[in-house]
Amino acid sequence: MNIKISGLRSGLNYNDMLNPITGGFVSDIEARLGCELSMSDIDDYDCDLKLIFVQSGGSENLFLQNLDKLKEPYYLLTNGSNNSLAASLEIMTFISSKGKNGEILHGDVDYIADRIRTLVMTKKLKKSLNETxxxxxxxxxxxxxxxxxxxxxxxxxxxxxxxxxxxxxxxxxxxxxxxxxxxxxxxxxxxxxxxxxxxxxxxxxxxxxxxxxxxxxxxxxxxxxxxxxxxxxxxxxxxxxxxxxxxxxxxxxxxxxxxxxxxxxxxxxxxxxxxxxxxxxxxxxxxxxxxxxxxxxxxxxxxxxxxxxxxxxxxxxxxxxxxxxxxxxxxxxxxxxxxxxxxxxxxxxxxxxxxxxxxxxxxxxxxxxxxxxxxxxxxxxxxxxxxxxxxxx
Structure with missing residues (x-):
């Protein structure tokens, strides 16, 4: 699986806490999947699945600022630390209000890994069916x-x-x-x-x-x-x-x-x-x-x-x-x-x-x-x- 991940996080004063927490979270998902999640530019969609990692509260406007670089459906990954789930809920509500599709990937690591596998399978299947x-x-x-x-x-x-x-x-x-x-x-x-x-x-x-x-x-x-x-x-x-x-x-x-x-x-x-x-x-x-x-x-x-x-x-x-x-x-x-x-x-x-x-x-x-x-x-x-x-x- 070729999965790429781009991060969004605010400049608030808890930034120093983010790397060890989020790094461990991503590593645990990689271990369950048996593959690497490659960090990439926000507009890099050359992959089987693109994840937007909302790492902290206050990331909502960063999402809006990058909206023209992002593609539907929007998959927001969050571990729940540093108000990341709160920001993801606000972002997903905005996405839904615009009639667009997306999903928040949140829960225990096993659930998130299984959901990522399913999304990759679904995307590949849809691509093949479109060529059928x-x-x-x-x-x-x-x-x-x-x-x-x-x-x-x-x-x-x-x-x-x-x-x-x-x-x-x-x-x-x-x-x-x-x-x-x-x-x-x-x-x-x-x-x-x-x-x-x-x-x-x-x-x-x-x-x-x-x-x-x-x-x-x-x-x-x-x-x-x-x-x-x-x-x-x-x-x-x-x-x-x-x-x-x-x-x-x-x-x-x-x-x-x-x-x-x-x-x-x-x-x-x-x-x-x-x-x-x-x-x-x-x-x-x-x-x-x-x-x-x-x-x-x-x-x-x-x-x-x-x-x-x-x-x-x-x-x-x-x-x-x-x-x-x-x-x-x-x-x-x-x-x-x-x-x-x-x-x-x-x-x-x-x-x-x-x-x-x-x-x-x-x-x-x-x-x-x-x-x-x-x-x-x-x-x-x-x-x-x-x-x-x-x-x-």
Whole structure:
């Protein structure tokens, strides 16, 4: 983390007390963060986060005198000594009265360090989302009646922009796709089916490159008849390659998956909640595509609903995971840490199937759902997701 700090303090007669007190305060924060807070000029914003250290009372007019050098949002750091909190409250009240954003970072050192980490994560995420272009290949599937956000609202709140792309363009690129390396699909399966699946991957890849897409979602069921194959393998490979790829035209799931990728660097599993058991706080999640990098082992199978083409039957590591879903109106989200209890092999579910024990109350999904598909990824990241989403939303 590249964090810079600029100080404000008055010329009152307690100045001699400031350096040992404030120096120790900053050192303690650095120790908790594991990085240095670099002292800088008041107008130096070449960093991940800029802090204004209000070190004493009487600093209010110094803030006003430097206002034209400062940028919103204003993060005021204070340790509470020498009337620094009193000055920070006055300054923040002034900032709020002008309709501008900011926050006072005050409390114990652990709280302040955690808050700084969250602000850095949030700033980096916002910057990446502002550079994100998503493709929507076809329209969202008809059954996704609660997963279609307003493009304008998403752009306004998250900075993401969208490009609508016809499925006819996908079909055209499929027809033009050259043979690609069959080793991209490990496992024994009919070679002709592998070729068709990899031509679909080639079509998706060409379109993503053409439009500079960070990710896309595709109305994949409408490709089953004209292409006589599925998009499951193509989506799996693209997620492994770093392009966020979601199925069924689910834009809310795509946004959720991309946030996970930006925050953790991981691909994720877009899955249907298939069964929920409030009594033991578990859920069965299943789908026919998964990034192959997430699997310990896999086999190729047909697509569950249609019996067509190739789907991925992945076996995941039985370890800690996080489950996340953002609502389409961008007002709510569900997130929980959990653990994969076991992989399943049931005939009436999509091919990749896992049983997950949740830490949060799983019945909340029954009472206040944020949509169908939930996103599963390795590690416990719920608290980081929760803090960042509260800042962004």
């Amino acid at each position: 272009v998503f493709g929507v290949l076809g329209q969202p599937s008809d059954w996704l009646i609660a997963s279609v956000p307003s493009y304008e609202e998403v752009t306004k709140k998250l900075g993401i922009t969208f490009k609508d792309i016809s499925l006819d363009e996908v079909k055209k690129e499929y027809d033009h796709a050259l043979m690609v390396n069959k080793d991209l699909l490990p496992g024994v399966f009919d070679d002709d089916e592998k070729v068709k699946a990899l031509r679909t991957f080639g079509a998706f890849k060409t379109i993503a490159d053409r439009y500079g897409l960070s990710g896309f979602t595709v109305r994949c069921f409408d490709l089953l008849k004209p292409l006589a194959t599925t998009g499951c393998a193509g989506l799996a490979i693209l997620n492994d390659e770093g392009i966020t790829a979601a199925c069924e035209g689910d834009i809310a799931a795509l946004i959720s998956m991309h946030i996970v990728k930006l925050l953790t660097g991981q691909p994720s599993f877009q899955a249907n909640p298939s069964r929920i058991s409030p009594s033991d706080n578990t859920m069965v999640l299943a789908h026919c595509t998964i990034p192959m990098a997430m699997t310990d082992d896999l086999r190729l199978d047909t697509h569950f609903e249609s019996g067509t083409g190739i789907a991925i039957k992945g076996y995941l590591r039985e370890e800690d995971v996080t489950i996340f879903r953002l609502s389409a109106d961008l007002k709510n989200f569900f997130v929980s840490d959990g653990t994969i209890i076991k992989n399943l092999d049931e005939p009436d579910l999509c091919r990749t199937q896992i049983l997950v024990k949740f830490e949060e109350d799983v019945s909340e999904i029954l009472k206040k759902p944020c949509g169908n598909h939930h996103i599963v990824f390795y590690g416990h990241h719920a608290e980081d997701i929760r803090r960042v989403m509260r800042d962004i939303l």
